[in-house]
Amino acid sequence: MWNYKTPGIPDEEFERTEKVPITKEEVRSVQICKARLQPGQIVYDVGCGSGSISVEAALQVESSGKILAIDYDQNAVDLTKKNLQKFNLSNVSVIFGNAKEKILELEEADAIFVGGTGGDTKEIVELAENKLKKDGRIVIGIILIETLYSVLQVMGKLRFKDVDITQVTISKSRKTTTGTMMLARNPVTIISATRV
Numbered sequence: 001m002w003n004y005k006t007p008g009i010p011d012e013e014f015e016r017t018e019k020v021p022i023t024k025e026e027v028r029s030v031q032i033c034k035a036r037l038q039p040g041q042i043v044y045d046v047g048c049g050s051g052s053i054s055v056e057a058a059l060q061v062e063s064s065g066k067i068l069a070i071d072y073d074q075n076a077v078d079l080t081k082k083n084l085q086k087f088n089l090s091n092v093s094v095i096f097g098n099a100k101e102k103i104l105e106l107e108e109a110d111a112i113f114v115g116g117t118g119g120d121t122k123e124i125v126e127l128a129e130n131k132l133k134k135d136g137r138i139v140i141g142i143i144l145i146e147t148l149y150s151v152l153q154v155m156g157k158l159r160f161k162d163v164d165i166t167q168v169t170i171s172k173s174r175k176t177t178t179g180t181m182m183l184a185r186n187p188v189t190i191i192s193a194t195r196v
């Protein structure tokens with residue numbers, strides 16, 4: 001069983017499939033830190049994909065807390081379940097369906113991760129604001145500039161304070177025949193904020 005309490009589980013530790021994207025290790029670590037999770041908290045992972053954020057969040061909130069992981073892709077739901085099994089975690093419920101509908105049925109949250117939900121992100125952020133407890137944290141991972149623009153527009157109208165925008169640009173080393181070169185990955189913008 002994985003016994004790391006600090007974020008930073010290597011990507012290689014997760015079950016992967018080509019069909020389901022994963023939030024990469026370094027980006028995931030920043031997202032987990034921005035959520036400021038505590039034992040006992042209730043957390044949504046909207047667009048759970050491989051389940052890597054759910055796994056790390058589940059370790060942070062410990063067995064007294066609970067993660068509600070949502071995805072509308074059956075491949076992602078299956079993969080998330082596999083990873084929960086691999087890390088021996090029982091404090092995560094995986095929900096199949098569109099987050100725009102499923103969020104409405106959930107209990108209030110202390111923290112909400114929104115990741116890679118593209119054109120739906122703005123609407124999901126609006127719904128998430130209604131589900132966050134006072135002082136709850138939202139953490140949104142964004143790749144597309146159109147999504148970034150639409151989310152920034154809506155954040156200003158919602159009950160959020162201390163809006164932080166952090167762009168993470170990671171380069172990873174690769175050995176070549178002559179030495180070691182750095183290869184850049186696409187930047188990810190992480191918006192985080194506290195519900196007023």
Ligand SMILES: C[S@@+](CC[C@H](N)C(=O)[O-])C[C@H]1O[C@@H](n2cnc3c(N)ncnc32)[C@H](O)[C@@H]1O
Nearest residue numbers: 022023047049050052053071072073099116117
């Ligand atoms: C970039 S992946 C997330 C990766 C994930 N954070 C991880 O750690 O592996 C985005 C996921 O969001 C899901 N998604 C997109 N829009 C959604 C929606 N409206 N409702 C539910 N899931 C959604 C996609 O199916 C995809 O699996």
